[in-house]
Amino acid sequence: MAKRIDVSGLSAYYGTFRAIDDISMTIEPRSVTAFIGPSGCGKSTFLRTLNRMHEVVPGARVEGKVLLDDENLYGSGVDPVSVRRTVGMVFQRPNPFPTMSIYDNVAAGLRLNGIRKKGELDSIVEKSLKGANLWNEVKDRLNKPGSGLSGGQQQRLCIARAIAVEPQVLLMDEPCSALDPISTLAIEDLIGELKTQFTIVIVTHNMQQAARVSDRTAFFNLAAVGQPGKLIEIDETERIFSNPTVQATEDYISGRFG
Amino acid sequence: MTTTAPPPTAPPQKTRTVTRPGDRIFSGLSRGSGIFLLVVMAAIAIFLTYRAVQAISKxxxxxxxxxxxxxxxNPPVFGVAVLAYGTVVSSIIAMLIAVxxxxxxxxxxxxxAPRRLGGPIAYVIDLLAAVPxxxxxxxxxLFLVPHLRGLNLWLDKYFGWTYIFHKQDPNSAPRSLFTVGILLAIMILPIITNVSREVIRQVPRMHEEAALALGATRWEVIRLSVLPFARSGIISASMLGLGRALGETMAVATVLSASPQLSGHILDPLGGTFSQNIVAKFGEADEFGRDALIASGLVLFIITLLVNGAARIIIQRRKEYSGANA
Structure with missing residues (x-):
């Protein structure tokens, strides 16, 4: 259920502005890969190229290849809609559908995939909410609106919604940046459990978080404002935080800039 | 153990907050505007009721x-059954088409629409609202009535069995409630479109991205995120349009061939509406006749209030689920 991601020579543009330049990396299945780097270095943009969400912004385009196992996401004739059904995403701010109940939020993706049978939906919704460590908190109020939950619960609801459709990869764009430390811990624990089933890629500004949850870490940087972001290095998280190869990485993680 | 007097409470201090002249002036102005609105509404209601009672009592x-x-x-005969029916039916037709x-x-x-096209279309819609x-x-x-003859015959031929679209005299001119409804639909289209467009623009990007990231197509994004979020705003927009349709005068008076008959066949050139009746009869009416017309205006006023109240209830009922508490 988890697939390897192989990126080669990937650049992304907003209009004529090149936001990220020539990025190549391999992301192993059933692992957590963290992207760190200063604001504006293109790590979120890069993340959004992995499920073709980048191109929903008017004028945005992508060059290069992203292979999911052996299938190029940017190959001709590939439907971005079906790519997004295989590569799930969790956003910076929790965004459950405000007009839907907790149950309907989790079931939304399943219904898009044509699953309508009540029994089948019930069991997948329960499984997904359990998978997101939210079931015990919401099982008595599945028909209440999702927007009534706390921020941390809403974010776990969004994770439940994303994993309900059993994606190959789960992308997380700063999933804890709007949450308090306790909710953050709950999400981090959850990430540790989810990586046994999914390939997880997480963007974070919190370096301790990257060190805690990830197996590998990629450091992005940009030469100056207005310049494209580049991948500086990617390695085992332990190595990045103890003995990075590149000086800029060490400067960044030790807080000397950024 | 000794009883002690309750600890002396500090004398309540009058705290004076600093208010600035700019704030005072602005709050006075906005409060004044709010009160002005209430006074105008009350004045209209009192005027209508006072004059209406004079007529209805006789x-x-x-x-x-x-x-x-x-x-x-002598004795005077007047009633609003046909007018109420015509007003409501023509407005319903207009809403069914326009919304x-x-x-x-x-x-x-x-x-x-690509951005190059969206702008001009919005501009044309605005122009449509500016036409008197x-x-x-x-x-x-002069245009719609002669050109609707074909559509009328077609509807009568294929949908006459529905009773609604049966035309008693196929050769009569289509100066009917149906034609009025179509014309009203065109007239209320701009306001419903513009308000809906603004509400739809307000849908937060993150809700649309939530649907996109689940693998929703463009239509599914609209169904999952956009329409539910914009729903109450679209209802409000429709109510604004309905308000205009209920009260529209000149367009109806020019098109409708009025007669005091109540007919379920909407293609028949029969019936009337409140405003059309007022504008047709006001000129030649005496003092008493005017009071009677004002009484009919009061009924229209009440119908409009009821419709707006119903819309509020619809919006309120699902407030818990509205986008407002996102």
Whole structure:
């Protein structure tokens, strides 16, 4: 259920502005890969190229290849809609559908995939909410609106919604940046459990978080404002935080800039 | 153990907060505007009720169920049954046509049209709102009426069995409630479109991205995120349009061939509306006749209030699920 991601020579543009330049990396299945780097270095943009969400912004385009196992996401004739059904995403701010109940939020993706049978939906919704460590908190109020939950619960609801459709990869764009430390811990624990089933890629500004949850870490940087972001290095998280190869990485993680 | 007097409470201090002249002036102005609105509404309601009571108290028939309107007879005969029916039916027809088209246009401008096309379309819609209603009336009478003859015959032929679309005299001119409804639909299209477009623009990007990231197509994004979020705003927009349709005068008076008959066949050139009746009868009415017309205006006022109240209830009922507490 988890697939390897192989990126080669990937650049992304907003209009004529090149936001990220020539990025190549391999992301192993059933692992957590963290992207760190200063604001504006293109790590979120890069993340959004992995499920073709980048191109929903008017004028945005992508060059290069992203292979999911052996299938190029940017190959001709590939439907971005079906790519997004295989590569799930969790956003910076929790965004459950405000007009839907907790149950309907989790079931939304399943219904898009044509699953309508009540029994089948019930069991997948329960499984997904359990998978997101939210079931015990919401099982008595599945028909209440999702927007009534706390921020941390809403974010776990969004994770439940994303994993309900059993994606190959789960992308997380700063999933804890709007949450308090306790909710953050709950999400981090959850990430540790989810990586046994999914390939997880997480963007974070919190370096301790990257060190805690990830197996590998990629450091992005940009030469100056207005310049494209580049991948500086990617390695085992332990190595990045103890003995990075590149000086800029060490400067960044030790807080000397950024 | 000794009893002690309760600890002396500090004397309540009058705290004076600093208010600045700018704040005071602005709050005075906005409060004044709010009060002004209430005073105007109250003045209209009192005027309508006072004059209406004068007429209705001398009425010999039943005001609400009489068809005929002839206040100059002795004893006077006037009733609002035909007018209420015509007003409501023509407005319903207008809403059935206008709301889906308006929401469609709003979605097209915001989600489908390339930016080069969306701007001009929005501009044309604004122009449509600026056309005076008498111009719509003339266009309706001179263009729409002759050109709707074919559609009328077609509807009568294939949908006559529905009773609604049966035409008693196939050769009569289509100066009917149906034609009025179509004309009203065109007139209320701009306001519904513009308000809906603004509401749809307000849908937060993150809700649309939530649907996109689940693998929703463009239509599914609209169904999952956009329409539920914009729903109450679209209802409000429709109510604004309905308010205009209920009260529209000149366009109806120019197109409709009025007669005091109540017919379920909407293609028949029969019936009337409140405003059309007032504008047709006001000129030749005596003092008493005017009071009677004002009484009919009061009924229209009440119908409008009821419709707005119903819309509020619809919006309120699902407030818990509205986008407002996202």
């Amino acid at each position: 009425d010999h028939g039943n005001f609400l169920t009489t068809f005929e309107w002839n206040a100059s007879l 889906p088209i308006a929401v469609g246009i709003a979605l097209f401008i915001t989600h489908y 209603s008498i111009v719509y009336g003339l266009w309706g009478a």
